[in-house]
Amino acid sequence: MPAEPPYPLPVDPEEPPYESRPRASRGDDVPLLPNAALARLFGEAGDLMDLKGELVFKGVAYRRAAEAIERSPVAVAQAYRAGDPPRLPGVGAAITDKLAELADTGRLRFYERLRRDVPAGLLDLLDVPGLGPRTVHLLHTELGIVDLAGLAAAAQAGRIRSVRGLGQRTEERILAAVAGQVAAGGRLRLGQAAEILGRVLGGLEGTPGLVGLIPAGSFRRRRETIGDLDVLAETDRPDELVKRFVELPGVDAVVGRGSRKAAVRLRHGPQVDLMLMPPGEGGAYLVHFTGSAAHNVRLRGRARERGWSLSEQGFVRLGEHGQPLSGAAAERRTFETEAEVYGFLDLAWIPPELREDTGEIEAAEAGTLPHLVELADLCGDCHSHSDWSDGHASPERMAEVARARGLAYLVLTDHTQSLGIARGLDPERVERQRSVIARLNDRYRREEEEGKAPVGSHPDGFRLLHGCELEIRADGRLDYPDRLLASFDVVVASLHVGRRQPTAQLMARYAGALANPHVDIISHPSGRKLGERDDLDLDWATFYGEAARSGTWLEINGSDERLDLAPERARAARAAGCRFTIDSDAHYLHEFDNLAWGTAMARRAWLEAGDIVNTLPRETFLAAVRARG
Numbered sequence: 135m136p137a138e139p140p141y142p143l144p145v146d147p148e149e150p151p152y153e154s155r156p157r158a159s160r161g162d163d164v165p166l167l168p169n170a171a172l173a174r175l176f177g178e179a180g181d182l183m184d185l186k187g188e189l190v191f192k193g194v195a196y197r198r199a200a201e202a203i204e205r206s207p208v209a210v211a212q213a214y215r216a217g218d219p220p221r222l223p224g225v226g227a228a229i230t231d232k233l234a235e236l237a238d239t240g241r242l243r244f245y246e247r248l249r250r251d252v253p254a255g256l257l258d259l260l261d262v263p264g265l266g267p268r269t270v271h272l273l274h275t276e277l278g279i280v281d282l283a284g285l286a287a288a289a290q291a292g293r294i295r296s297v298r299g300l301g302q303r304t305e306e307r308i309l310a311a312v313a314g315q316v317a318a319g320g321r322l323r324l325g326q327a328a329e330i331l332g333r334v335l336g337g338l339e340g341t342p343g344l345v346g347l348i349p350a351g352s353f354r355r356r357r358e359t360i361g362d363l364d365v366l367a368e369t370d371r372p373d374e375l376v377k378r379f380v381e382l383p384g385v386d387a388v389v390g391r392g393s394r395k396a397a398v399r400l401r402h403g404p405q406v407d408l409m410l411m412p413p414g415e416g417g418a419y420l421v422h423f424t425g426s427a428a429h430n431v432r433l434r435g436r437a438r439e440r441g442w443s444l445s446e447q448g449f450v451r452l453g454e455h456g457q458p459l460s461g462a463a464a465e466r467r468t469f470e471t472e473a474e475v476y477g478f479l480d481l482a483w484i485p486p487e488l489r490e491d492t493g494e495i496e497a498a499e500a501g502t503l504p505h506l507v508e509l510a511d512l513c514g515d516c517h518s519h520s521d522w523s524d525g526h527a528s529p530e531r532m533a534e535v536a537r538a539r540g541l542a543y544l545v546l547t548d549h550t551q552s553l554g555i556a557r558g559l560d561p562e563r564v565e566r567q568r569s570v571i572a573r574l575n576d577r578y579r580r581e582e583e584e585g586k587a588p589v590g591s592h593p594d595g596f597r598l599l600h601g602c603e604l605e606i607r608a609d610g611r612l613d614y615p616d617r618l619l620a621s622f623d624v625v626v627a628s629l630h631v632g633r634r635q636p637t638a639q640l641m642a643r644y645a646g647a648l649a650n651p652h653v654d655i656i657s658h659p660s661g662r663k664l665g666e667r668d669d670l671d672l673d674w675a676t677f678y679g680e681a682a683r684s685g686t687w688l689e690i691n692g693s694d695e696r697l698d699l700a701p702e703r704a705r706a707a708r709a710a711g712c713r714f715t716i717d718s719d720a721h722y723l724h725e726f727d728n729l730a731w732g733t734a735m736a737r738r739a740w741l742e743a744g745d746i747v748n749t750l751p752r753e754t755f756l757a758a759v760r761a762r763g
Contacts, residue, residue: 165240166211166637168671172236173204175245176229178257182248184267185256187275193267198224205492207706208675211237255281265308272297307389321359322404323664323694324731328353331363334406337382343371345413350423354486356734358697359664362405364423372410379408415448417469421476422446428491436479436495442467449478487737504740507716509733511743513592513751514543515726517603517626517657517689517717522567523548524556525721529570533598534588535723537578542592542752545601545624546571547657550613552605553630559602561618568621571600594752599623603657608632610643612650619652624759626655626689629670633661637671644677648684654759655715656681658691658698666695674703675710682711685762687747690739692732693719704739714741715748 167175180196202222203210213220214237219230236242259270259282273279276297277288285308288294294305322330331349338347344367348354351364369375376396380388389397389405397407411419422430423446437444441452450458451465459465469475473483481498485506488494497503519525520532527535529546536544548567549558559567575597581587582595601624605613608631612619619625627647629640647653659677660669681688688707691698696719699707704714716736718728736746743749747758 166209166215167236167240168669169203169206169210169674172210172233173200175236175242176200176203179242179245179248181257181260181267182245182252185252185271185274186248187271195224195226195229199229205702205706207678207709209673212673214238253280255284258282259285262308269300272299321361321665322363323359324353324356324697324734325694325727327360327363330400330403330406331365333384334363334365334382338365338367338375338378341369341371341375341378343369344375345369346416348420350409350420351407352426354424355426355489356487356731356738358700358735360404362407364407364409366409366411366416366419366423368411368413368416370413375410376408409446411446414470415468417471417473417475418444418448419446420472424486425489426491429489429495432491432495433479436481440479485737487734488740490738504742506737507733507741507743507746507749509730511746511749512541512716512729512733513594514541514545514599514748514755515718515720515729516545516601516624516655516715516748517547517691518544518720519548519603520546522563523553523558527723529567529598530574531723532720533574533578533596535726536598537592537596538588538590539726540590540592541596542594543597543599543755545599545626547601547603547624547626549603550605552607552613558605558613561614564602564614564618568600571598574598597752599756601626603628604647604653605630606643606647608635608643610639610646612647612653616650616652619650622652623756624655625653626657627653628657629661633667633670637673640670641673641676644672645680648680648686651762653686654762655687655689657689657717657719658693658696659688660698660700660703662698662700663695664697669698669700669703674706678707678710678712681707685713687713687715690714690716690732690736691719692717692728692730692735693725694728694731697731697735699735699739701735701738704736704741708739708741708745714746716746717748 176196177200180193180200183196184193199222202224206220206222208220210220210222210233214234219233232242232244253274256270256274259265260267262282262285273285273288273294277293279285279288289305289309292305294300294308295302331353335347338344346368348366349364350366351362353360353363367375372393376391379396380391380398382398384400384403385398386401387399389399394410395408397405399405409419409423421433425433434444437449438452438456442449443452443458448466448468453459467478469478476483476498481495482501482503484494484498484503487506488503494503515536518532520529521527522529525532525548532546533544549556551558551560578596587595601622602614604619604625604627606627606629607613612627629643644656647656660672661667662669688699690704714736716729716732718726718732720726720728748755750758
């Protein structure tokens with residue numbers, strides 16, 4: 135975790151410490167802000183301070199606090215209200231004081247004053263790729279730009295190049311980025327990013343001199359959403375590769391073109407950056423262009439401690455006063471693989487998904503990195519839908535695809551009766567579906583006995599298990615009685631309606647499901663949809679604790695619209711003693727690909743195969759289900 139800053143955060147002279155104000159000005163009846171809202175507020179406060187032109191360390195401190203709050207397994211505002219504030223990495227006295235104010239009053243005068251001082255449109259400019267707070271501040275003070283329209287007009291009129299430190303090329307990049315932002319319409323889901331990258335890589339394959347291509351950046355780390363796309367290319371003929379890259383079908387504009395890097399904006403798509411690396415020297419490039427900024431800062435600091443400067447081009451020996459050596463004393467080290475780069479820094483190789491500066495460097499140094507779960511570890515999928523409810527293929531077709539992919543079991547979990555919009559099954563239709571599944575399993579058993587199983591089938595054979603996605607109703611009741619629930623192989627429970635209920639009511643609904651011995655899995659627990667709706671406002675620490683005590687498993691939903699639980703939440707749940715399933719929530723045949731995205735989220739959460747219940751062989755898995763009840 136980031137270290138405490140080596141300087142005290144200043145106290146605003148116009149704002150006395152919160153605790154010095156009378157207790158009468160505080161109220162216990164103020165709604166508590168969830169961690170996500172607190173994190174957004176502190177992150178935005180950091181951006182606003184940068185936009186005002188404050189000293190750099192102020193904004194950094196507030197964004198560091200936002201990250202710590204977001205990752206905290208404790209409900210921060212609730213803990214402050216109770217007088218037991220949690221220890222948050224990087225959070226000093228000044229921010230602690232502000233958290234206390236937010237917990238007690240639901241507002242923060244400091245933040246409100248920042249919002250008054252900074253034009254609202256400047257925050258929107260931070261969404262423009264390549265524009266940071268300092269550049270936006272400069273554009274505002276020098277040209278009076280206050281919103282996206284003003285930025286575009288200034289770029290089109292050639293005014294940006296007149297600002298000292300910017301110039302014509304910066305102006306062109308800003309103009310291209312503004313247009314790209316409008317065309318892209320926001321961040322990409324992982325599936326969307328993969329589709330675009332597939333087209334780009336396919337278009338570059340076969341270029342003379344090309345040794346290899348690999349996606350990098352946040353996509354390689356498998357962040358939940360992606361902005362710009364990064365591609366690394368190993369080639370000994372860079373000019374030919376750049377020429378083909380800028381001429382790819384779908385390129386709307388060339389943002390930049392050079393001997394070591396090129397960038398294009400795709401038509402109705404994002405910006406794609408191509409970085410070129412010489413053959414045999416790719417190790418440092420892969421490390422540099424994969425890790426988060428915080429991870430890379432830590433690596434560069436570690437290199438300097440050992441007398442080296444680290445960049446994408448490798449290590450350069452430093453002199454006594456920290457300057458790169460020149461002449462005969464100059465020394466440069468390059469490596470072919472990432473493992474060699476990390477090894478040069480006395481670290482174990484760190485999987486890309488972990489490179490976020492959340493403890494991975496310390497673990498690599500101590501030799502305690504987890505053996506992360508892999509897609510090949512999964513024996514089954516516990517959440518899928520057929521055309522009996524809101525799926526788009528028959529149970530037989532869903533089973534055939536899962537079987538061909540090498541799974542040993544698929545749990546068919548069509549919706550239950552109260553979810554009318556999804557054509558949920560009433561008890562009569564449940565029994566009809568049960569007979570269909572029994573006939574299919576009889577057929578699979580015969581084919582396996584006769585040696586007629588499809589190529590690629592699991593060595594243990596395949597079975598379609600009967601389950602349901604049980605609706606937790608708005609009043610807390612479960613959609614089926616216990617006697618019907620007991621007849622399913624696996625029961626997955628979900629909360630789709632009444633999302634805006636108070637935290638206590640949402641928690642009571644989940645508590646009822648967690649206490650029911652027939653409920654095996656809580657699917658997509660936070661209910662989020664990326665870019666559409668936030669997490670449910672739950673008391674997460676209590677939720678994890680109840681799930682662990684009841685032995686109910688929590689789902690990591692692989693749909694790239696959900697990716698729920700989020701990695702930070704799954705990591706906190708694991709610390710509380712929870713176990714998990716990784717599921718596709720497939721409604722279409724191709725959505726079994728979601729298992730890969732779910733596995734990536736589990737890896738980002740530091741989970742191992744032993745944390746994931748559906749890595750178990752089929753009979754062991756079913757025994758674990760029975761043992762729960």
